Amino acid sequence: MSLKDKGAVEALIEVTRSDCLITNYVNTVGAKASVERLRIGEDLTLHHVTVDSDVDMVGSDLRKLSTNVIRVGKNGFWAESRSCSACRFFASSQLVVISTKALKGNKILYRVLLQNPVKLKILEKDLQEAGLNPLILETHLESSEILTDREKEIIKEAYEKGYFDPDRKMSLTEIAKQIDVSPASLSDVLRRGVKKIIKYYLENKL
Numbered sequence: 001m002s003l004k005d006k007g008a009v010e011a012l013i014e015v016t017r018s019d020c021l022i023t024n025y026v027n028t029v030g031a032k033a034s035v036e037r038l039r040i041g042e043d044l045t046l047h048h049v050t051v052d053s054d055v056d057m058v059g060s061d062l063r064k065l066s067t068n069v070i071r072v073g074k075n076g077f078w079a080e081s082r083s084c085s086a087c088r089f090f091a092s093s094q095l096v097v098i099s100t101k102a103l104k105g106n107k108i109l110y111r112v113l114l115q116n117p118v119k120l121k122i123l124e125k126d127l128q129e130a131g132l133n134p135l136i137l138e139t140h141l142e143s144s145e146i147l148t149d150r151e152k153e154i155i156k157e158a159y160e161k162g163y164f165d166p167d168r169k170m171s172l173t174e175i176a177k178q179i180d181v182s183p184a185s186l187s188d189v190l191r192r193g194v195k196k197i198i199k200y201y202l203e204n205k206l
Helices: 020-033 055-065 085-092 115-127 149-162 172-178 185-204
Strands: 010-016 033-040 045-050 067-074 075-082 096-102 106-114 135-141
Touching: 010 115, 020 033, 020 045, 020 055, 020 075, 033 096, 045 055, 055 067, 055 075, 085 106, 096 185, 106 115, 106 185, 115 135, 149 185, 172 185
Parallel strands: none
Antiparallel strands: 010 106, 010 135, 033 045, 045 075, 067 075, 096 106
16 A cells, blocks of 8 residues: 555644744743634734733734734734744645644644645655754544544534634634533544544545
């Protein structure tokens, strides 16, 4: 069996870049702030910035760095700004970004899904050539499983409540409360189910 025949592969990749305006700012704020990415794009990326103090000051600073800033709750902001080199790269690649996580300094993790291990090898080479210093931390070959009844139920519920909408009408925590499960359990079921759907699409539609 060739690598191309082994099916979709999930990978956790660490890259390094220094041109994210929002991350660079959050690093100056220190332990009082954290950042995650809600949506990445070739031109703009939407960040969720959470702060423990100096909320008004942080909001004012973010508005200077962003094309759009929305206050979310008591201590959070959605800040849309110019995409860094890493987000631009992943947004323009033929893969699915499952999640991202900012690390200390200029490092960031991307969990991605690709058609097969060959695509991952090519991705690693392209990331290296782009100067992003990739480090493959985990890989996992996806099996050709079908959705369980529970996964179908959860995904349908999340979809109908607007969880997958660009402006996300309900949060994961709110949906979990409505259907009487923990946010962690809901997140796990959603992730498994959505990965199966994406895998089917990658293998049968592209």
